[in-house]
Amino acid sequence: MELDQRIKHLLKHGNLRMTTVRKLVLKEFLEAGSIALSSYEIEKKFEDLDRITLYRTLKTFEECGIIHQAVDVSGRSKYAICSADCSNHNHEDHHAHFYCKKCERTVCLDDVKIPTLNLPTDFQLEDSQLVLSGVCGACQ
């Protein structure tokens, strides 16, 4: 499907209005693919994009199942486009993320699923995040 079509489709599916900022930001994520983007990276790409609006857009997209969050080792939040099966308040992409210490990029490792672990019985598990770090292929 064409990019503009996918954008329209995703926003409609999430019951979101088609605003300039949303189309702009969503385009970035679609183009980034499995590379996760920080708020700052998006912000600096568009001079007249308001920081606050951007934060709100990211939160909205995350809640709708359009993007998912990946914390990186430095504590910064990054976001990447979700796989098809995520929906409103229900994320299904439980994969690991790799943070490259050289280029500082975070990539989704869609094929590295987070394994099931047995916790002490009194912990009630809801989410899990696996953050790997090292050097990516491009940086070696």
Added chain:
Amino acid sequence: MELDQRIKHLLKHGNLRMTTVRKLVLKEFLEAGSIALSSYEIEKKFEDLDRITLYRTLKTFEECGIIHQAVDVSGRSKYAICSADCSNHNHEDHHAHFYCKKCERTVCLDDVKIPTLNLPTDFQLEDSQLVLSGVCGACQ
């Protein structure tokens, strides 16, 4: 071993001077055990403890293998005392951490080791962090 003795031993082992702040902070970590502490939590416990010095102390302890870092889901850094086998610039405690969404505490799950995974070959893995979240035993 007595608390003061352990503090002396750990600082000496890390080749660190025995300063007031370091003894104070290290005591907190020893008493906290497997509960990870944020900078803020320590800071508010001692009114006249300088924020900047505290950050530096945490960094120093981390480098010496006295405490280890655990990112929590909110992006905040937390720290907990290391197991015996960590040393200068060489951490050996590769366990998962559990973040309770209710009490916001992070605990070390010393027995939950991070499993080995097969990554795409071009990634050179150095570290891994596994952050589980949900509700802890005390909060149910």
Added chain:
DNA sequence: TTCTAAATGCAACATTGTTTCGTTTAGAGA
């Protein structure tokens, strides 16, 4: 006890994110 490198304390700054509130606008309905 002396002396110096290490540690501290303060100021100033940077990054990341939230809240409040007035203004603009998307898009549903007439």
Added chain:
DNA sequence: TCTCTAAACGAAACAATGTTGCATTTAGAA
């Protein structure tokens, strides 16, 4: 196509978290 309103935006103000530079204090070796 036009009107109208809830949703989204933009600006200001604030908070949390962390770093850097520099002058002062201090631990502990000699």
